[in-house]
Amino acid sequence: MASAPASLRAQPTEQAVKAAFIPKFARYVEWPAAAMPGPRQPLVLCVIGRDPFGQLLDRAASSETIGGRSVTLRRLPSADGGEGCHFAFVQGATGADTTRYLLALRNQPILTITDGRAGPQRGMIHFTISSGRVRFFIDEATAAQRGLVISSRLLALALGVRQRRS
């Protein structure tokens, strides 16, 4: 595995850890059958708005294989054209931008990921720093509304979960 998960002793940068996490989320998510690409078709990871990762994310995405599918990285300046994404890191230049982009993707089966350092606006997975370590919250309720199923294993790692009403 070229993009190794974060080693506790190696002290990689915060951005590098986040870049490594993002493609892996796809492993613990199931999309509705209609949203799934055909066999051998790659999953599409989009970075909407500002890209804080650069090459770090490219490297992580290129080394990821999920059930025989590769991950394709797309960078979009806004939410326009976001309907082709399977999961997306959303970060606007301002908090308002972020909110607008999230709202634009609201009706799509897209796993949205946001970063706490950019503002309080939250996607389905929201990075935060706890005890000096990169952690995340999960909004399972919203994901369920979009037809996404998040694995309990991932939920177990979350700092907090907004649970769906069953």
Place this chain on the structure above:
Amino acid sequence: MKLLARLPERWSNAPLAIVGAVALLLLAGIGVIIQNEAAYRELQAQQIRVQAEILSASVTAALDFGDSAAAQEAVDAIRVNREIRTVGVYSGNNALVAGYGRDGAAPPQNQRGPYLGVGSAVTSTVPVLSRGEAIGSVYLAADPEPLSRRLSRYVVIALMVSLASLVVAVLGLTQNTLRRVNRQLAERADALARMNEELKVQVSERTKAEDQLRQAHKMQALGQLTGGIAHDFNNLLTVIQGSADMLRRPELKDDKRLRFAEAIVQASSRAAALTGQLLAFARRQPLRPEVIDVNALVEGMTDLLDRTLGERISVRTDLADGVCTVEADRAQLESAILNIAVNARDAMPEGGILTISTSSHLDPEIGLCVAIAITDNGSGMDDDTLARAIEPFFTTKATGKGTGLGLSQVYGFATQSGGDVRIESAVGDGTRVFLLLPCSALSGGIEPSRGSALELPKRTGRILLVEDNEEVGEFAENLLVELGHQVARAKSGEEALRLAEADRFDMVFSDVVMPGISGLQLAERLSETQPDLPVVLTTGYSDEINKSGTGGRTVVLKPYGLETLAAAIDQALPK
């Protein structure tokens, strides 16, 4: 030696079988336990692997996202199981992400080891897979089941095996004990058989000793008998020889000559009585039973008894009326009474009273009989003497004074006549002898007329005398010639047959016991050829006559006198 030979046999068979059976049972038990143990270990290994797999599944995301805290949480969840000793979760580059170690058995920092304190632990290492890719590994080590728990699991089996072993051992020991008891029984039976054998030998030895003793008694008795008889006979022979010597003197007067001849006759008759007693004792004396009125016989004997017993003894009679007649030999009865009377006299050396009484008596063994009781008031007998009184040759008299045959003759005569003798006596109280004789079916006594010795019959004839003994033959021929008969002598039965064929005789007078043809056989042969020829037999020994009978012929018993011979021949001669 026997015991030594049996020892190996005793210890070889049964106990070896028992040990073998018990060992087999124990082996089977151990085998079952080992197999169980192996199966259980495999099961435990499987359980540990499953646990490791579960752990691996639950730490997948934690490894993916490098969340060691989450991994540690999953590991801590497993700690509940006290059997798990070591848990290690390793990342893709084999570094320890989370772990747990009880009692110092911490997981190594690197997945490649070294693993410490593993020992007998059950271990399992499984990869952590995420979407088909190995992203790390999980290592699990568990304590094997504690010995106590395993033991408790096998206690039941061990118990059953021990029980079975115990049963086998007890059965075997019982069998062994039984065998030993059987062996002891057999040994005892052997010992018994040996003792029995010894007893038999002892008995046969004892019988031999008794035979020898009896023989010694016999010889002793024979010595007494011959001594007594020789003495009596010597006395009588002295009288006969002396008288005969006196008779040879030519100048002897007629009255003296007659006295000497009388003495010879008396001595001879006493000698004849003596031999008669001997024969009576031997029970070989031929009886000439006749019907006797006992009262008349006793009356007739009183004079004789008075004379025989002497002046100091007074004889009394007490005769009951109406006693029945008996069938017995007159001479023997007289002799018996005389014998008892003589014993009574000897018991009364200072004189006394002898009472002879008769009475009717009903005896349980004999039936209706006449009891002749002869009672004296003499010294009596002690118990020991009384017990042996009838025994032949037993006498209390000095050697030569008695033969010891007196009461024996009485007993022989009484039993031969179908009666018995009973004696009552006490020391100083006199003696009473009962002579029991059964009543005769024939009634009425015929008192034979006792002719005078000089009244001899006058009929004569031609007589064939058969006698193998030269002296007796000579004597008999002289007697017969003296009686006026013509006599031809034959020395054997064969010669007699020849003579009887060649010549004619009026009668035959023959001895019974002869070598070759006996007198009885001769009589039989002659009766076939000359049935009218009378045969008179003579013998001193009646065994043959008792055995075969005389066929109705007259028998003259030896020793006989002139009178007896004359009467017998006169009766037999054809009229």
